[in-house]
Amino acid sequence: MGRGSTIDLGDPMKIVVCIKWVPNTMSVNIDPKTGTLIREGVPSVINPHDLNALEMALEFKDRYGGEVIVLSMAPPHAKLGLEHAIGMGADRAVLISDKVFAGADTLATSYTLSKAIERIGYDLIFTGQETIDSSTAHIGAQIASWLGIPYVYYVDEISYVDGHLRVRRHLEDAVEVYDVSIPALIATAMRANKPRYVNIYGKIRAKRVGVDVWSNSILKLDEGCVGLKGSPTTVSRIDLVPKVPRKGEVFKGDSREAVKWLISKLSQEGLL
Numbered sequence: 001m002g003r004g005s006t007i008d009l010g011d012p013m014k015i016v017v018c019i020k021w022v023p024n025t026m027s028v029n030i031d032p033k034t035g036t037l038i039r040e041g042v043p044s045v046i047n048p049h050d051l052n053a054l055e056m057a058l059e060f061k062d063r064y065g066g067e068v069i070v071l072s073m074a075p076p077h078a079k080l081g082l083e084h085a086i087g088m089g090a091d092r093a094v095l096i097s098d099k100v101f102a103g104a105d106t107l108a109t110s111y112t113l114s115k116a117i118e119r120i121g122y123d124l125i126f127t128g129q130e131t132i133d134s135s136t137a138h139i140g141a142q143i144a145s146w147l148g149i150p151y152v153y154y155v156d157e158i159s160y161v162d163g164h165l166r167v168r169r170h171l172e173d174a175v176e177v178y179d180v181s182i183p184a185l186i187a188t189a190m191r192a193n194k195p196r197y198v199n200i201y202g203k204i205r206a207k208r209v210g211v212d213v214w215s216n217s218i219l220k221l222d223e224g225c226v227g228l229k230g231s232p233t234t235v236s237r238i239d240l241v242p243k244v245p246r247k248g249e250v251f252k253g254d255s256r257e258a259v260k261w262l263i264s265k266l267s268q269e270g271l272l
Contacts, residue, residue: 012065012066012067013061013064013065013066013067013123013124013182014066014067014069014120014121014122014123014124015057015060015061015066015067015068015069015122015123015124015125015126016068016069016070016071016117016120016122016124016125016126017050017053017054017057017068017069017070017071017085017090017125017126017127018050018053018070018071018072018113018125018126018127018128018139018140018143019046019047019050019051019053019054019070019071019072019081019082019085019128020046020047020050020072020074020128020131020133021044021045021046021047021072021074021075021077021078021080021081022044022045022046022047022131022132022133023043023044023133024043024044024045044077044078044081045081046081046084046085047128047131047132047133048128048132048190049128049129049130049131049132049188049190050127050128050131051088051128051195052128052129052188052189052190052191052192052193052195053126053127053128053186053187053188054068054070054085054088054090054126054195055088055193055194055195055196056126056155056158056186056188056192056193057090057124057126058088058089058090058196059193060124060158060160061089063159063160064160066123066124067091067092068089068090068091068092069090069091069092069093069094069120070082070085070086070090070092070093070094071093071094071096071113071116071117071120072093072094072095072096073095073096073097073101073104073109073112073113073116074095074096074097075097076095076097076213078095078097079095079211079213082094082095082211083203083206083207083211084198084206086202086205086206086209086211087198087199087202087203087205087206088195088196088198088202089196089202091209092209092212093209093210093211093212094116094120094211094212094213094214095211095212095213095214096112096113096116096214096215096219097213097214097215098215098216098217099227100216100223100226100227100229101216101226101227102227102228103227103228103231104226104227104228104230104231105231105232105233106134106136106138106139106142106233107138107142107230107231107232107233108225108226108227108228108230108231109139110138110139110142110143110145110146111142111146111221111225111226111230112219112221112226113139113143114142114143114146114147115219115221116214116219117143117147118147119214119218119219122183123182123183124165124182124183124184124185124186125143125144125147125149125183125184125185125186126185126186126187126188127139127140127143127185127186127187127188128187128188128190129153129154129187129188129189129190130190137153137187140153140185140186140187141153141187143185144184144185147183147185149183149184149185150180150181150184150185151184151185151186151187152167152169152178152180152184152185152186152187153169153187154169154170154171154187154189155167155168155169155186155187155188155189155192156168156169156170156188156189156192156193157192158186161179163182164179164180164181164182165179165180165181165182165184165186166178166179166180167180167186169189170189249265
């Protein structure tokens with residue numbers, strides 16, 4: 001559990017970063033019966049927006065100290081992503097992996113992650129803005145709700161001031177600054193920073209540190225509350241859109257004539 005609303009700079013913070021191991025969005029297939037992603041045989045990567053969250057956590061640690069623990073719920077091969085996170089500078093990594101967790105919607109996923117975070121202990125939690133495989137942006141808010149802690153979304157700057165966090169976020173028509181008590185959950189804005197490169201020493205360190213794997217025999221969660229069984233969201237129907245052959249045409253000439261040519265082409269295709 002979190003340690004309270006005020007932490008001295010000399011007291012190392014526990015900083016948890018949630019990352020998702022996502023299938024390559026160019027190779028996604030859907031199970032027609034369950035409506036869930038088919039991951040077998042599909043190449044995966046760390047969700048790019050979660051790398052921004054990890055970089056923000058590491059920068060915070062560089063300035064104020066603490067321990068950064070990365071956490072993911074995924075199949076066993078997601079160890080590769082967690083090793084990359086250790087290579088970037090994370091101190092520890094925990095992979096939640098068990099067949100009973102498969103097929104979870106955002107509610108069941110956030111519940112499982114929140115229980116793991118409670119087991120780890122936390123002062124500050126980071127998530128990415130959203131994931132490229134679903135783009136719901138639910139997980140951060142739901143974890144904060146399960147834990148009963150403050151949540152700020154779309155953050156691009158964070159600092160520690162007099163025992164609390166000061167965070168900034170850019171909206172379409174405004175810049176907002178909040179003072180937030182600790183513990184808290186911060187959802188990092190995409191492109192808020194440039195994630196650091198993993199060099200050979202980081203790769204060696206990742207192999208040395210290793211990844212802790214937690215099954216449900218460790219978390220001991222009610223199987224009716226996790227995975228597909230614990231997911232109230234259901235997919236009623238899936239319609240696969242047929243691939244449309246692409247045409248490649250290039251117009252060379254005056255820009256005014258190019259506009260006329262483009263309008264003509266779009267009209268021929270029934271798009272105007």
